[in-house]
Amino acid sequence: MTSVTTRDYAWIRSSPLFDCALEIGYTLSLVRGVAPREVLRVMEAEPQGSCTGADALIERQDELRDPEDYSDGSFTAGAFTVPGEGGDWTLVLHVGEGGTGMQSRFLEALTDGGCAVVHSSNGGKPMHFFQWYEDGELRTTFEWHTARHGSTPDALNSALCEVGYVLSDDEDGTSEHVDTKAAAFALAERLTGVRVTEELLQGAEYQLGHVPEEPVEEWTGIVIDITDAHGERLYKEFTRAEIEGSQG
Template sequence: MTTATAADYGWIRSTTSPFRYALESGYILVLVRGVSPARLLALAGAEPTGLCEGIDELIEQHDEDDGLYVLVGACAVPSEEGDWTLALALGRDSWPPGFMEALSAGTRAVSHSSNSGKPIEFFHWYENGELRTHFEWPRVRVGSTPDELNSLICEVGLGLTDEEISRADRKAAVFALAERLTGVRVAAELLTSTEYHVADMPE
């Protein structure tokens, strides 16, 4: 079982971080167990455009789209918890309606996101098509089991009180929370070296 905390994801704030562009432009990151990259893109209604090597190339393609499309890159990732797919959508802070329910049917899916303006950041945990826990500000949680992750939320360094949350690196903490639920470590090396299946999602 992973023991990830926010400290393990402090690298996302670095000036050389491969995730810095996503933080600045807005993104959604999802991890799902047992669903292939091609199947994930199909469920999102995205149009495949080919393959690319690493997040730098994914960012280049996003810039070339001039904001007409949301670019999604999906790849298979290893985990002790089984076969997982990671998808990163650049320039968007929410999936199409019904996507997460369909994606998580019979499995687990975890997603977090941020917009590119005044930070609006969301975390979602779905199990078997059901929203189990969702929050923006962790003190206010909804879903069928809104309190089930409370101990993990505290362990990763996020906290449940306004004072704790305001002191935390909330973005690094939700990366760690996603790892606790999936077993997948989203390392800088993973983002820069993996091959992505790329697709466009119209706005």
């Protein structure tokens, strides 16, 4: 495991690429032992050739996205191989609206017997996420590092502290200023051995795939669960058939 800290990722704050990624959203995923083409296949991506550099990847995303369809959830992902801890890893980058480049079902399939680390931002609001999958299981995930979830939410606590996070009960979760986004990059390197740099992202040859929008699941019913100020609870389940029948 490397001795990387937030200082090693200070470059993100002077990077035009990362400034763009934070503004419009991004997802950066690292998947161990699965080739780029296979990663894109699991993501159900339609092959779109290749390009060199993250700027070209963003341009291709813009070309394939319908500018008038604000609800379009499809995106273009770029993937390439990079050496890391325990062998080769595939780095998958998506920069675009929403930063939703890796669904949980993709990660569960890709880490069956393997490992993946993902960090992302949805842009705008913003909301930032970190996920560590191993053997098809979400081991640790968090939006804010003092509120961790997953099957082993505290397994990374030592690494979190070593890269610069402060695990405390302070209101803001830290006793000093910590660049939590730089810390997320550093934590990802601790787990993967992959050093991400501006030069790496801008010089890589990306294999491209256009990932379709996730299908919307049909709703089957609703649940009303309300507790009033006196502690009285109202809980009621309604099926779709009951609701649609009452409208007839």
